[in-house]
Amino acid sequence: MSSFIIETKDLYKIYKDQASEVHAVDGVSLCIAQGEFTAIVGPSGSGKTTLLNLIGGLDTPTAGSLCIDGEDISRLSSRELIDFRLHHIGFIFQSYNLIPVLTAKENVSFIMDLQGRKRRDADSRSMELLDAVGLGDRADSRPAKLSGGQQQRVAVARALASKPRFILADEPTANLDSKSAANLLDMMERLNKQEHTTFLFSTHDPRIMAKARRIITLEDGRIVNDIVKEG
């Protein structure tokens, strides 16, 4: 079995219309190991988000193989993919995307409810995670009562709740002010170092690029650079 938790080989995503073909992801092969803190960067339209969607099982590749923990998820049915995401992948979206009618704690425990975990376990873990992201005192607040930075911290706690193999973060700082963004990044870096949580970012943000230990640059759907920082 492969030691990588994410492994793609000649991965393609091609959008076709009557007149043309767009290769959003054009033969990408990459491997991500446990504990990486990696940023996928590139200009708009370079295929970052499409690649992240493919890895996250939100989209299906046109060709190529895509293995998560050794399992080729491109062969899974829609329903199997949903279950796979629930147990293996954490998501942090650009626009926080919390459920507005649930409190911070309920948003975090939502994933564990879906997994069928006991309510008491889910509650205590939700509180642990909220404490870890510095929002233990806002557990009963609904998203509308939280700032953008606080909402994104709740989203990080939610992404960690299912104990996923890795977390996909699509432009997580895009809607945050610089202070909130810096705090969020520090927190994610800490989680990565202390808990060995694997993070894979899609970003334009130079602050993420500065913290990332590996930077993969995409252009026109292809990897044009893959740098692992020293130390």
Next chain:
Amino acid sequence: MIRLPWRNIWRNHRRTLITISSVFFAVFLSILMMSFSNGSWTRVIENMLRTQTGHIQVHLKGYWDDPVTDNFMEMDPETIAQLERIAHVVNISPRIETFALASSDYNVSKGIAVTGIDPVREEKKSSLPQRLVAGNYLEPADNGVLIGKALSEYLQVSVGDSLALIGQGYHGAGAIGLYPIRGILSFITPEMDKGLLYMSLPAAQEFIGMPNGYSGILIAIDDGKALEETMHKVNESIDPSIYETLSWEVTMKDLLKQAESDAAFSKIIIFVLYLIVGFGILGTIIMMTTERRREFGMIVALGMRRGRLARSVATELFFMTCIGLLAGLAASIPIVLYFHHHPIPLGGEVAVAMSAYGMEPVVPMDADPFLFVSQALIVLLITSLTILYPVRVIIKLEVNKAIRS
């Protein structure tokens, strides 16, 4: 997972209020309309059957298709008494209905309908004695007659004068007789007022030359729902090879058709109401689905199965529907029950006409539990159909596009 749908209901108060109000008004208005429509027709029909035509009629086989004197029947008093003892039977009315030419001393004559009645039985069930405007009601074996006011004016006769009747007797015999006028009746319907003559049953039997002969026996019952059961028992008491038993649905086909066409009209109006309400609810649901498309995408991305999410959204709508349904039932049931026990009084010509036919001029509302249940179920079905829209959207959702929508 009740928490999520329950909280979502209160997320947009205005939308929730519109949906619940739509369901409420649909249930409330449809129940009131149907209750009023059913109540008024049930009352009219019941009154008509009890006082005039009877719920069941017994004739000689073939009489209904060919109502001539030769198809009159004979029935012994014991069988008639036996019919009277059947459960739910409240009145037995043996009759003779035939036609004759009526002439007065002034050489004026007119074709009229002759009805032979048992004056005592008729007095118990109909308003005939109350229609008297001159003279007296018939005695049990009276040899006099009662006629309509318009007929008396046409024939230029009054109480105490005599009328000559010429008609068709049993088995080709001539029916001729001279009858003193006992009383003058007043009918609202001009056709009845100028074309009806009542005489006692013995006098009518003698007139057609058929002692113990009847054109038919009218049977009134106390509960319309017991019609089938009573007809069955009537058939057991008579010889079905000689007699035919007809329900009011056959003998009063025209009235039934009128009631049915009125009910159909009410149903069309209620159908339009359902359409308006259905589209109103669908509108709010489409709005809700569009607003929450990204949220649906996010929830599926996080790992909630589409079926579970669809059930959650359906539960939201079910909650709202139930609130509207219960509110609609809670508001309509007391009103219907009140007007069921305290019928709405009618005024004007309708009231006069109903009174003239021996009916109380009031319209009660129908409080049949089936009416409440059926209307609630129909509204539930309509909202269930609107639920199909968000369910379809969720099933067809492209998660990656929805998240960015």
